[in-house]
Amino acid sequence: MYAAVEHGPVLCSDSNILCLSWKGRVPKSEKEKPVCRRRYYEEGWLATGNGRGVVGVTFTSSHCRRDRSTPQRINFNLRGHNSEVVLVRWNEPYQKLATCDADGGIFVWIQYEGRWSVELVNDRGAQVSDFTWSHDGTQALISYRDGFVLVGSVSGQRHWSSEINLESQITCGIWTPDDQQVLFGTADGQVIVMDCHGRMLAHVLLHESDGVLGMSWNYPIFLVEDSSESDTDSDDYAPPQDGPAAYPIPVQNIKPLLTVSFTSGDISLMSNYDDLSPTVIRSGLKEVVAQWCTQGDLLAVAGMERQTQLGELPNGPLLKSAMVKFYNVRGEHIFTLDTLVQRPIISICWGHRDSRLLMASGPALYVVRVEHRVSSLQLLCQQAIASTLREDKDVSKLTLPPRLCSYLSTAFIPTIKPPIPDPNNMRDFVSYPSAGNERLHCTMKRTEDDPEVGGPCYTLYLEYLGGLVPILKGRRVSKLRPEFVIMDPRTDSKPGF
Structure with a gap:
């Protein structure tokens, strides 16, 4: 296999991105006809939660073609949480999004006629440790750090709840x-097993000295069969009212493995919670986050590792960099990706038929292109040449045949289109419409009073990845006539308006 961070500018929000979740884009067709989802994974939506309490829903595409049409609106900033958003979870069969904040508030969002609105709110007043949808999307499992667990329906009805008395946190x-069955991991290395009706089945100690960070299966998150063979590619499909929508989730032949990650960086691959001889992966990383790809044959483990060769000071702290290690179902190490990121990777998620791995580190979002098969020489040459070029326009300067230039340019086509203006060309960005038919949504805020003018200043922000990008700043120069001075918010200098 082969993996490389996508070329181009680093995508950033105005606050730390704390969680990620991706789902494919559902096409639209006539209501009377079935919907084909052959290209379901080529386009999709990424949900992000950040430290400002905003949920971002951003369009993504892996077509690697510039002429592909995009939805009319490619970014949504969903507001409503009063604290930082720590969990985002798509429900693909029912096209809903669950978000949890640090104060325990849980929102379930739905999209209708191009707008997102809150369908359900649950606020118990305690911190949520995890939120997981069932594989058919009909039930939600909510676990709290104080030991309270709850299972409810997708429509908000409570099926059962229980209070687990523990000395440590879930x-x-x-x-x-x-x-x-439902499984719960605890901070003291235990796994608690309950059936779907809330009855306690088992209480197993997996590790005496390490706490459980996370658990997952190398199994599709949602299981719904595809029932269509048409070929449509529109945007706003509404699932039928009598049941979930159908998606082409690949059915795997690999026996499911319970994957448990510990605070030490070790990861156990178990046939079940009572497996006495699990396969242990010694990742050698700290602050690990792990997730299986949709096919269930590749495990991505991201974390921090000390650098002992480069950047080491004689009497100072060692520099750390984040890296991603990939393992197969037997726990064998396959590939290591050095990211050169100096901050911990907080969250990762797979997308686009396992061809993309999205990673959040601080306010930055990184996209990794993953090739599961043996890499071709052409792909390796493409990545080597693209890494030496600064921009896409430098490709035309190479003395290569047009076909090879076109192939090389695909390395610079971003999975997430950055609608961020060029600081050196701000006038054209705000004066002319975008090249496509998409709409860019903005927010205006009153910033501060200008002592020279004696009046307020206003800043126009572009919404992106749950954050705000300043594009214009203005102040009123006359109280008698509506006259304003427009400036670049980064330099406070007039761009010539």
Whole structure:
């Protein structure tokens, strides 16, 4: 296999991105006809939660073609949380989004006629440790750090709840692949097993000295069969009212493995929670986050590792960099990606038929292109040449045949289109419409009073990745006539308006 960070500018928000979740874009067709989802994974939506309490929903595409049409609106900033958003979870069968904040508030969002609105609100007043949808999307499992667990329906009805008396906190909760049991991990290395009706089944100690960070299965998150063979590619599809929508989730032949990650960086691959001889992965990383790809044959483990060769000071602290290690179902190390990122990777998620791995580190979002097969020489040459070029326009300066230039340019086509203006060309960005038919949504805020003018200043922000990008700043120069001075918010200098 081969993996490389996508070329181009680093995508950033105005606050730390704390969680990620991706789902494919559902096409639109006539209501009377079935919907084909052959290209379901080529386009999709990425949900992000940040430290300002804003949820971002951003369009993504892996077509690597510039002439592809995009939705009319490619970014949504969903507001409503009063604290930082720590969890985002898509429900693909029912096209809903669950978000949790640090104060315990849980929102379930739905999209209708191009707008997102809150359908359900649950606020128990305690911190949520995990939120997981069942594989058919009909049930939600909510676990709290104080030991309270709850299972409810997708429509908000409570099925059962229980109070688990523990000396340590619950850190995560998941469904078994058949949705008949739920597992909870604790900070003191235990796993608690309950059936789908809330009855206690088992209490197992996995590790005496390490706490459980997270648990997952190398199994599709949602299981719904595809029932269509048409070929449509529109945007606003509404799922039928009598049941979930159908998606081409690949059915894997690999026996499901329970994957448990510990605070030490070790990861156990188990046939079940009572497996006495699990396969242990010694990742050698700290602050690990792990997730299986949709096919279930590749495990991505991201974390921090000390650098002992470069950047080491004789009497100072060692520099750290984040890296991603990939393992197969036997726990064998396959590939290591050095990211050169100096901050911990907070969250990762797979997308686009496992061809993309999205990573959040601080306010930055990184996209990794993943090739699961043996890399071709052409792909390796493409990545080597693209890494030496600064911009896409430098490709035309190479003495290469047009076909090879076109192939090389695909390395610079971003998965997430950055609608961020060029600071050196701000006038054209604000004066002319975008090249496509998409709409760019903005927010205006009153910033501060200008002592020279004696009046307020206003800044126009572009919404992006749950954050705000300043594009214009203005102040009133006359109280008698509506006259304003427009400036570049980064330099406070007039751009010539």
